Amino acid sequence: MSREALILLLLLPLIPAIHGYHPWADDAAIYIAGLLRMIHPSLYPGDGAFVLAHTRVSIFSHILATIIGGLHLPLASSLLAAWLFSAALFLYACRRLALRVFDNDAVAWIAVLFAAACFTLPVAGTALFIMDPYLTARSFSTPFSLLAVTAVLERRWTLAAVWVALTTAMHPQMAAYLLGFIAVFLLIDHGRWRSAVVLSILGILGCGGLWLAFRHTPVTAAYREAVLSRSYFFPAFWRWYEWLGLAAPLVLFAVAWRKCQWHRPAGKLAAACFLLGGATCVAAFLFVHPQGPYLLARIQLLRSFQLIYALGLVLLGGAIGRAFAWRHRWLPPLLFLIAAAGMLVASRQAWSGSTHIEWPGSQPSSPWSRALVWISRNTPPHAVFAISPTLLTSPAEDLSGFRARAERSVLVDNKDEGVASIFPDVAPAWKQRSMAEQGLDQMSPAERAARLAPWGVTWLLLPTAAARSLPCPYHNPVIAVCPMGNLKGTL
Numbered sequence: 482m483s484r485e486a487l488i489l490l491l492l493l494p495l496i497p498a499i500h501g502y503h504p505w506a507d508d509a510a511i512y513i514a515g516l517l518r519m520i521h522p523s524l525y526p527g528d529g530a531f532v533l534a535h536t537r538v539s540i541f542s543h544i545l546a547t548i549i550g551g552l553h554l555p556l557a558s559s560l561l562a563a564w565l566f567s568a569a570l571f572l573y574a575c576r577r578l579a580l581r582v583f584d585n586d587a588v589a590w591i592a593v594l595f596a597a598a599c600f601t602l603p604v605a606g607t608a609l610f611i612m613d614p615y616l617t618a619r620s621f622s623t624p625f626s627l628l629a630v631t632a633v634l635e636r637r638w639t640l641a642a643v644w645v646a647l648t649t650a651m652h653p654q655m656a657a658y659l660l661g662f663i664a665v666f667l668l669i670d671h672g673r674w675r676s677a678v679v680l681s682i683l684g685i686l687g688c689g690g691l692w693l694a695f696r697h698t699p700v701t702a703a704y705r706e707a708v709l710s711r712s713y714f715f716p717a718f719w720r721w722y723e724w725l726g727l728a729a730p731l732v733l734f735a736v737a738w739r740k741c742q743w744h745r746p747a748g749k750l751a752a753a754c755f756l757l758g759g760a761t762c763v764a765a766f767l768f769v770h771p772q773g774p775y776l777l778a779r780i781q782l783l784r785s786f787q788l789i790y791a792l793g794l795v796l797l798g799g800a801i802g803r804a805f806a807w808r809h810r811w812l813p814p815l816l817f818l819i820a821a822a823g824m825l826v827a828s829r830q831a832w833s834g835s836t837h838i839e840w841p842g843s844q845p846s847s848p849w850s851r852a853l854v855w856i857s858r859n860t861p862p863h864a865v866f867a868i869s870p871t872l873l874t875s876p877a878e879d880l881s882g883f884r885a886r887a888e889r890s891v892l893v894d895n896k897d898e899g900v901a902s903i904f905p906d907v908a909p910a911w912k913q914r915s916m917a918e919q920g921l922d923q924m925s926p927a928e929r930a931a932r933l934a935p936w937g938v939t940w941l942l943l944p945t946a947a948a949r950s951l952p953c954p955y956h957n958p959v960i961a962v963c964p965m966g967n968l969k970g971t972l
Contacts, residue, residue, distance in 0.1 A: 585802075692774060
């Protein structure tokens with residue numbers, strides 16, 4: 482094993498130690514449900530529109546399903562192994578990029594150390610992290626993008642094309658921003674600064690053209706409700722500190738652009754980040770409105786900042802290393818400890834209901850996840866659930882996806898609203914299913930049976946306080962799991 486690989490392996494445990502690991506949470510739940518459906522086609526018989534939506538645009542779930550299902554591997558352990566591999570790949574990509582930009586081994590390692598410390602740094606108000614504390618398609622598209630940029634810096638065009646193709650296969654949306662960055666960078670790299678600025682302006686005008694072309698496109702009420710539920714789609718809904726998350730990097734890139742020598746890689750990267758970020762900011766503020774049209778909202782222009790943040794993290798870490806590694810050697814480790822401590826505190830606050838590292842086979846700590854594990858072990862695979870909407874918005878839910886953890890069908894999962902906001906064709910079904918669940922807490926057993934019978938619901942998840950008089954085989958202080966058959970018997 483090479484010295485570089487050994488050091489990367491020694492740094493890898495810092496990622497879960499600082500940022501935690503939550504395999505069933507947030508966007509990971511969407512991908513997991515999709516790959517489970519591919520491995521077990523009988524799962525989610527009525528939920529295909531929701532669990533398979535993302536599989537139409539990415540090979541991520543297809544690859545995992547082929548490996549896990551083909552080799553009959555345990556799901557939880559496989560997810561952890563794949564996530565750790567993606568984290569190692571991210572550190573390796575940061576290392577290769579830092580070496581190419583700074584041409585110094587020690588400085589490159591300092592950049593990698595800061596990448597490890599800021600692994601889950603939030604990207605302004607986009608609802609993204611630089612890297613996720615769970616496995617998604619972005620877990621691979623992000624390091625692939627960094628490796629593509631490195632190959633472009635090295636003028637290894639075939640290798641760059643391979644990394645771009647892999648990024649596209651994993652996450653076409655993030656690949657589009659990568660291609661935009663590469664186009665701007667190449668113009669700058671060839672000294673065509675005005676052309677780079679013109680290209681950025683053309684990007685803004687292109688977004689304006691899409692806004693004009695789709696401004697009268699009819700939108701269903703269900704889709705409007707779904708898309709407006711995603712406040713991070715619209716800069717008008719952002720808080721001031723989220724806007725600062727856009728402005729501060731652009732200011733830093735502008736300063737680096739001026740201070741770095743323009744013929745050096747760091748200066749060129751800073752300039753390209755500034756132009757791409759500035760163009761997407763202008764386009765988003767001008768053409769992405771809550772009143773519509775919603776095409777650009779779905780595209781999420783400001784997601785370009787995920788790549789910009791990742792590149793900026795490497796540049797900042799390398800700049801700190803180059804400035805202080807020899808004169809004040811104690812300063813980079815101190816800054817790393819401060820950054821790591823801050824990210825650790827932020828992680829514990831964001832996932833306060835969950836264990837910091839959710840190891841495969843471990844007992845979950847949140848009441849919601851404990852209920853889902855019980856469901857997966859004690860209810861028939863063909864069961865169909867309805868969930869009280871108050872539970873989906875409860876802090877106890879802690880973002881853990883129902884379908885992914887329970888492996889059962891449900892009228893509305895806690896991620897279906899987000900799926901409907903991206904895929905308008907499933908919005909009417911999402912609205913109908915969510916309306917069927919409204920008011921479950923306050924209904925009598927007869928009313929619940931009449932409301933849910935057309936949907937084939939066989940089990941309920943209710944707040945424990947709303948199910949005290951019901952024969953429920955499982956309950957904890959927050960959630961009760963109750964069969965519909967028993968409820969009918971109490972009419």
